[in-house]
Amino acid sequence: MMLRFKLNGEWIECEAEHNETLLDLLREKLGVKSVKRGCNVGECGACTVLLDGRPVNSCLLLAPLVEGRSVETLEGLRDKPIMRELIEAFVEDGAIQCGFCTPGMLISAYSLLSRNPKPSEGEVRRAIAGNLCRCTGYVNIVKAILDAAERLRGED
Amino acid sequence: MRPLPRFRVHRPESLEKALELLATLEKAKPIAGGTDLIPLMREVEVDVKHLIDLSHIGELNFIREEEGYIRIGATTTLSDLVASELIASKAPALWEAAASMGSPQIRNRGTIGGNLCNASPAADLGPPLLALEAEAEIRSLDERRWIPIGEVFAGPKVNSLAEDELLTEVRFKTPPQGAGSAFEKIGRRRAVTLALVNAAAYIEVEDETCRVARLALGAVADRPLRMGEAEERLMGKELSEELIEEVSALCGRLVRPIDDVRASAWYRREMSRVLSRRALLKAWRRCAT
Numbered sequence: 001m002m003l004r005f006k007l008n009g010e011w012i013e014c015e016a017e018h019n020e021t022l023l024d025l026l027r028e029k030l031g032v033k034s035v036k037r038g039c040n041v042g043e044c045g046a047c048t049v050l051l052d053g054r055p056v057n058s059c060l061l062l063a064p065l066v067e068g069r070s071v072e073t074l075e076g077l078r079d080k081p082i083m084r085e086l087i088e089a090f091v092e093d094g095a096i097q098c099g100f101c102t103p104g105m106l107i108s109a110y111s112l113l114s115r116n117p118k119p120s121e122g123e124v125r126r127a128i129a130g131n132l133c134r135c136t137g138y139v140n141i142v143k144a145i146l147d148a149a150e151r152l153r154g155e156d
Numbered sequence: 157m158r159p160l161p162r163f164r165v166h167r168p169e170s171l172e173k174a175l176e177l178l179a180t181l182e183k184a185k186p187i188a189g190g191t192d193l194i195p196l197m198r199e200v201e202v203d204v205k206h207l208i209d210l211s212h213i214g215e216l217n218f219i220r221e222e223e224g225y226i227r228i229g230a231t232t233t234l235s236d237l238v239a240s241e242l243i244a245s246k247a248p249a250l251w252e253a254a255a256s257m258g259s260p261q262i263r264n265r266g267t268i269g270g271n272l273c274n275a276s277p278a279a280d281l282g283p284p285l286l287a288l289e290a291e292a293e294i295r296s297l298d299e300r301r302w303i304p305i306g307e308v309f310a311g312p313k314v315n316s317l318a319e320d321e322l323l324t325e326v327r328f329k330t331p332p333q334g335a336g337s338a339f340e341k342i343g344r345r346r347a348v349t350l351a352l353v354n355a356a357a358y359i360e361v362e363d364e365t366c367r368v369a370r371l372a373l374g375a376v377a378d379r380p381l382r383m384g385e386a387e388e389r390l391m392g393k394e395l396s397e398e399l400i401e402e403v404s405a406l407c408g409r410l411v412r413p414i415d416d417v418r419a420s421a422w423y424r425r426e427m428s429r430v431l432s433r434r435a436l437l438k439a440w441r442r443c444a445t
């Protein structure tokens with residue numbers, strides 16, 4: 001089927017299968033590789049994208065259902081001020097080890113900071129509760145998100 | 157992990173059209189958020205040829221108060237419930253249950269209708285909606301009926317709807333001033349899909365006396381259950397911590413849990429007692445008398 005949706009701010013048209021997930025479409029047909037396949041059943045968050053501005057698991061989303069909607073991935077968000085600050089803080093705070101969870105983690109963090117510029121530690125933890133990290137133990141990830149928020153507020 | 161079956165996806169934009177598709181297409185199934193259905197299709201063989209997407213039907217997505225009822229459309233997401241002031245203030249048990257579910261990603265897609273129609277004995281919206289005495293509107297092309305929420309559940313992961321029917325709305329009477337409700341659950345990270353036990357309580361107190369008490373538990377039988385016997389022991393009485401303790405112990409004996417890979421029956425009984433007590437106490441404290 002022909003599918004038309006907004007990918008990272010630009011309308012695109014592409015061919016998609018009815019029984020294909022957005023994750024498959026992005027990675028295999030559209031070359032959007034920041035979106036990772038971990039569990040494929042909604043538990044790890046590695047495949048997180050923004051659908052109309054809200055984080056969702058692309059492994060649970062059938063591609064035909066994004067018709068007419070907006071999908072954003074790290075490729076399109078990386079130059080936004082909030083994301084730049086987050087990426088910098090992740091690097092500085094050692095919040096990345098193998099990096100597999102990082103894109104999904106960044107998207108959840110981005111979504112949080114876009115709505116809430118001054119989150120508490122609890123709010124940060126709740127926002128990334130759907131993103132598993134096998135390496136870091138989360139402490140540095142939480143710290144990086146709080147640091148990025150602080151810098152964005154100009155309270156360096 | 158299996159590949160998804162070879163279905164076709166239909167995206168009706170009206171309820172009428174969706175019901176028509178369900179009535180005419182063979183082996184058709186509705187899909188709302190897909191957060192239960194997609195993992196299920198990856199796990200077991202599901203015989204389906206057509207998926208009818210409900211997420212593009214605007215008229216099924218609403219939360220409003222009308223004529224003494226709080227009314228919630230079937231495709232209202234868990235995030236919509238959590239964002240609703242009305243739900244937070246009037247039905248905290250439902251709010252707490254929605255807020256406890258899955259992750260932000262899951263709550264952004266998962267719907268109230270999907271949670272009920274998936275009919276898991278552990279569905280987190282089951283106990284609070286039972287405690288609120290909610291009803292579900294079930295529609296097909298030529299019929300429309302209201303059933304008590306408990307009747308949506310027909311057995312573990314089996315709902316009572318016919319193949320051409322949709323759950324379209326959930327409603328319950330707006331709790332009066334002074335009513336209190338609460339939700340409690342115990343689960344494990346990663347077993348996120350299923351609570352080990354969950355509980356919801358609803359209480360109305362007037363002149364120090366408990367006028368209405370409703371308690372429901374989930375994951376302790378083949379479907380979420382009201383604890384009628386326990387409720388009777390509370391109604392007409394002056395509430396106290398001792399009475400609640402006693403009634404909660406009774407709940408531990410009333411439930412009929414099973415042993416499974418996630419928890420033993422003994423543990424579930426114990427948790428039924430503990431969660432009944434917590435939910436009742438919290439609901440009671442919320443009764444602004």
Ligand SMILES: Cc1cc2nc3c(=O)[nH]c(=O)nc-3n(C[C@H](O)[C@H](O)[C@H](O)COP(=O)(O)OP(=O)(O)OC[C@H]3O[C@@H](n4cnc5c(N)ncnc54)[C@H](O)[C@@H]3O)c2cc1C
Nearest residue numbers: 042188189190191192193257258266267269270271280323
């Ligand atoms: C990682 C993860 C965590 C989760 N955590 C929880 C949790 O903590 N607690 C919990 O209770 N659940 C949890 N779930 C399960 C699921 O997210 C919820 O049950 C959710 O509310 C299902 O809604 P949905 O719209 O995604 O359902 P779908 O998957 O779209 O549908 C589920 C079933 O209901 C049918 N259906 C859907 N809508 C209708 C309708 N309106 N009328 C008739 N039939 C309909 C579908 O055909 C399907 O059989 C979790 C799932 C995942 C993957």
Ligand code: FES
Nearest residue numbers: 038039040045059
């Ligand atoms: S790959 Fe989607 S949540 Fe794990």
Ligand code: FES
Nearest residue numbers: 097101133134135
């Ligand atoms: S850095 Fe390896 S999974 Fe998070």
